[in-house]
Amino acid sequence: MLLLGIDVGGTHTDAVALGPDRIEAQVKVATNHDDLLSSIRNALGEIVRQTDPARIKQLNLSTTLSTNAIVEGKLEDVGVIVSAGPGLDPHSFMTCKDFHVIPGSLDHRGSETKQLNNLALEEAISSCRKSGVKVYAAVTKFSPRNPSHEKAIELAVGDNADFITLGHQITGRLNFPRRIATAFYNCAVWRIFNNFADAISGTLEEMGLGHIKVNILKADGGTMPLPLSRKVPVQSIFSGPAASVMGIIALCKITHDSIIYDIGGTTTDIAIFVGGTPLIEQEGINIGSYPTLVRALKVHSIGVGGDSAISILEGIVRVGPTRLGPSIAFGGKTPTLTDALIWKGSCDCGDIGKSKAGFAVFASKMDIDPEDLADKAIENAINKIHDSTRELVEEINQQPVYTIHELLENRRIVPRKIYMMGGPAKAMKMDIFRKFRLSTEVPENYDVANAIGAALTRTTTEIELFADTERGVMFIPSLGYRENVPRNYKLENAEKDAMNHLLAHLGEMSVAADGANALITSSSSFNMMNGSTTVGRNIRVKCQIKPGVVRTYS
């Protein structure tokens, strides 16, 4: 039985086929940006030639399709219909020209404080129809506490839409501006993503792989089944760094607070693990012009990589953040970090002779000893990585907490180990070790760790449950679930319900119930008073399938 992983990266598309105890095939092909499908088809073709297709059970795919569409602005026109009520002016969060604000509002407990204005809604829809809009986003303030206004908008839009995103379906977490942006992006990439999904299914069919289950990687270090991804394509953005981080988890046994570096051509991605678990961004990822509610691993990128150009300004040697073409070793003109590593004998790649000669010429032009130049360049790169890491750890340690218990317990992250991957990882290992004085590991197969990570990443999901016992309701916004509960409904009931719904949701996605990895991430219950009588409890429970891999592989 084989698990396939494909990571479509900026330069290369990496693919692996993993057997029960070894990598049975691995491929690296160039990524064709104008036709991502062809890159995937090429990689798959190679894998299928090296293995028995009948043994393939699953394909996990990380693709830059949605990310690129957003970053390059290749977006379909969206009709965005919002209602906000009091607070910040919703026009401040206008994402596109067909943006309509409808009078109507809900408060923080989900009570309607103003009815949705149907007349204004009809006008907004007819205006969108006139502009030829076919996809719609409906977002109302506090919809995770009461989706009825969003549902009313959906009903009114009706047949005008090929697709509609309702804000509360994205997540139960609060943040109205981010919910608007996320719903907008989800609609704007919906068609392009669905065409791609059709093409993937078609290709697999053609290749005799129609039987395999396809999952799409998400930025939070989990996957979602292809059929589900068709409704939430925005969840596939920025899954590349997540694949790499998952690769490290698969290849190394991480138990301490740790730092992960993925050193690529132009950037170094830094991720932090607490114990064995990667940290998740508290709110969501930023993309294009807006922050979103898309859950993501906390990954910090800095402009230092193997291809980062070396420059000297006022006598100070710097590496990056610009990339002026490849290293001299690979036919470039300006020396890079890789060339400096080659000069020092740490790295053995490309045309060594050419690299060293070019490096020496550059040094003499700049009137500096080449040995000195190489040392200073590497030192500068290491210092940048070091300083950014310290800042990131400090930032994480400064993150707000809301209870006395959390504050006094003061769980500070203190990294004890470093894991490195990516092209220059091996060459920089000793320099990193000398700077940090922490045990530093570069796993075997670090060059295809991203594809391995993709292959082994398990399906994740997160839900939030709210209960208001004064009203006698319990609801899970992202599942669109609502039920009446008795007045004596308690936190324990809520926790149990949340876990059951989480597992049932996985079941619906045809993922085997993953009880061992399901966990409650936060839960609280507040007494609600009226005068001096307790009228009910406001209960909030969050639970998730922990990001991780189905098995480690080393």
Next chain:
Amino acid sequence: MLKAENSLGIIFFPAFDWAISPTHPEREERLLYTQDQLREEGLFDIEGIREYKPEVAETVDIERVHFCFPEAEAIATRSHYISAGGAIKAAELVMQGERDRAFALVRPPGHHAMKTVQGSRGFCAINIEAIMCEHIREKYGHKRIAIIDTDCHHGDGTQDVYWHDPDTLFISMHQDGRTLYPGTGFPKDAGGPKALGRTINIPLPPGTSDAGFMMVMEKIVMPILDDFKPDLIINSAGQDNHFTDPITNMNFSAQGYAALNSMLKPDIAVLEGGYAIQGALPYVNLGISLAMAGVDYSHVREPGWNPITLKEPDDVMKYIGMLCDSIPDIYFNPPKESNEGIINGNWSVRHRTIFYDTEGFTESQTESLLLCDECRGLLKVETQKENGPMGFGIEIPIGACDKCRNTGYSLLEEAQVKSKYRYMQMINRKDKEYMRYGF
């Protein structure tokens, strides 16, 4: 994307695991809906607005300000240490220049905690603003500070802490003490003999709304501030003037609170009271945050807001107008003598009994200020919780003259020898020496 005109740090610490009691207004749920509102508005995504974790105050931060009997640890819970630490964090953000302004949205509050503390009063145990201000002065040198208390209750604690300090201007606007706890805060209370006109009380009639508050700001607060020229303006931001607050009778709104802060331009605001936890706090806190950051707050509206029905009747406005005519004079032409205390030799002496409503006991206290021509004067306190042991406190103020300083030490020595007191505390701001004795 929205961008703040002034960078703002918000220390949001709802203390979700602390309450005075399960049904007390000061309970876990108090800032729950504020958190929901700030989150849902995406407040922390506005460029320039950032959320910070509080610090935890140290005992020395408390003992620099208060005479605590038997000791700070016995009076202040961990939540009080964190609440004070939240205010300190706000100060640090501003003093270090990391933020233009800061808002400590923390609980529990502190403005009813007096100079001498034996327990909890009006939900307060230690005075978080005073602890913050004295932390600033200790670390960043002497500063002229104005504290504007906009809580609906008279800030009797803060008034007491700064009663003798001419470098701290304390202005409290509040619902008239004849109609609300703690029953104090009248214009005649203008400060101790060495700080006359530095305490300004503005008792407002029940039903005062936005127009009344803004008139007070324009005609009393701003002209006095313009003259006092403080290095720092602090808003002791109680939100119980709101028309929905369950324990008060005022008609102030979220728009009003925001407009007030927009005019006041405080460097630091610290949350005090405010117990309409669903209908007011989320909106008022949002309004104040936006006003401090210089972001448009005109769309902030609480449910049930109707400016016409909330508007104060003409006679109320006329009464407030009268206050506006007379109160500035207290600052500009302060009375010659303090309305409290008698002169005994070269000491000004006040005998007082203080009721601790949260815990239900009375403290009797004798406070004496050594009238000195060279400095602000040495402060001495003798105190006794009903039937409890005696406590003795002595404070050598910032900028004390040598004579006062030496007198302070000999009085402390004398007190030790007499062994009349079970607890003794010395606050020496001049040499930054803080000592306590007792068992």
